Amino acid sequence: MQALKIQNVEKSFGAIKVLKGINIEIEPGQFLILVGPSGCGKSTLLNMIAGLETVSKGDIVIGDRTVTHLDPKDRDIAMVFQSYALYPNMTVSQNISFGLDIAKMPKPEQKVVVDRVAKMLQIEPLLNRKPKALSGGQRQRVAMGRALARDPSIYLFDEPLSNLDAKLRVEMRSEIKELHQREKTTIVYVTHDQIEAMTLADVIAVMKDGEVQQFGTPQEIYDNPENQFIAGFMGSPSMNFVPCELSKSDDGYELLMESAGKVTRLLVNQDIPGLAQYVGRSVVLGVRPEQITQVSEDKPDSMVMPCAVEIVEPTGPDTMVTIRLNGVKTVCRVHPTAICSPGEPMFLQFDVTKAVFFDPETELRIR
The missing domain is CATH 2.40.50.140 (Nucleic acid-binding proteins)
Structure with missing residues (x-):
């Protein structure tokens, strides 16, 4: 069974077609990265997987369920946003447990989950603070913790490191990699940073102008690019x-x-x-x-x-x-x-x- 199957998915805004027949399949536990320049359609595709954008044509299957027309709350996904999207009036502990509260999980069980996630992300001393008292890296950990507390079928990351400085971005990248290796979670991750794509992914979909130009492992795409765009986009410094x-x-x-x-x-x-x-x-x-x-x-x-x-x-x-x-x-x-x-x-x-x-x-x- 595939963890995620995207079948002939298209998206149009009026007469403008922004996604043109996307086909992607990943197995449970795989780390998929959607990478490409700004405006290529990668965030739109992620939002369609999440249910935040409607699908113009095609189907999205998560596990054994077709979720194309389901509400976000019914898709068994958790999303980490670029902007963190934390509730400013809540403590770190309350932010992490918010989804559990909505699901009416008993308070003692919520505390067990929050403590486990906080230990995993090394934010135990921050549980009683509010977001304004946290650094950018700490806020991103809390946003990840809120997603991890849910234990969904798929985690969706929308350029989660783009607001961080260069050094912190490298540190958080390593933490996400370690987290994936330890928890064996299924992740779909959007970025325009090809170094993030190469270091984090099990498989990469390189996108341009609403199409998947190439799909494969990082090494396959680096060594055997299908066209000049992919060859120049993947690698730093880029190919000559x-x-x-x-x-x-x-x-x-x-x-x-x-x-x-x-x-x-x-x-x-x-x-x-x-x-x-x-x-x-x-x-x-x-x-x-x-x-x-x-x-x-x-x-x-x-x-x-x-x-x-x-x-x-x-x-x-x-x-x-x-x-x-x-x-x-x-x-x-x-x-x-x-x-x-x-x-x-x-x-x-x-x-x-x-x-x-x-x-x-x-x-x-x-x-």
Whole structure:
């Protein structure tokens, strides 16, 4: 049985169709993330799962029940909002137990649940405070606690960390991950932050313009993007896109690559049948920063070429180096001990065994 099944779901506001035939299925205990840029329809889809928006077409099934036209209170879901949505006149304890009170759970049982959730989220000392006396991170924990107290079929998170500062966002992300691993809860989580998507999800639905562009595990989507949008959206720093002329060689295919006035032929040591029709034409090479590094003997299959360094950005564990390939700024990830200075040439090693190629017109992956 699927924990959640979304079947051919569409949503229209008047003549404007904002969701166009969404199909997603997840198993019990899976962590699904809906990710995409602002306006792609991810929050609208979450609100439809919650029952806060009506479905124009299609069905939503939670467990073994079709909930498409049920009220939110009848769907057995709990939602954590971006704005926390806490009751300001209630204490933390009262906020957490609010749903239990509505369900007429006896007070002694409510206290057991509140104490369990407070211990889980490490907010036991805060139970008698009101929201105005809490920090942003503490408020978010209380909002999560209110949802966890319900023990529903599915938890829905609507960009819960977007109001937090960078350091706290990382800490809360780890806590949500740990919570999911411990409780084995089913979660649908909306974010525009692809790092949140990569670190938290079991499966990701990448959305754009009201459609699911790709559905799969984080690693599948990172390594095998279906199109140029997905390749550029998932990953930080994002994938580099370099237009190249493709030619035939004795060993397969070659790419003409120019940097600092010098042209190098890079061998494509992959078996990609679809490249045959692009010989003599332009393709877009998709290569991630970690595939362009300082020269190392550990990668005998890699190609080496001289490049002119434009920008050097130390990050601690790595140094990000910006070069220009075929006129396009390209980010490379090198070891912090690699010697490089802006304006000077540097030999860099290209690992094209995992590089991907796109049609320059359709932006679809060439396979």
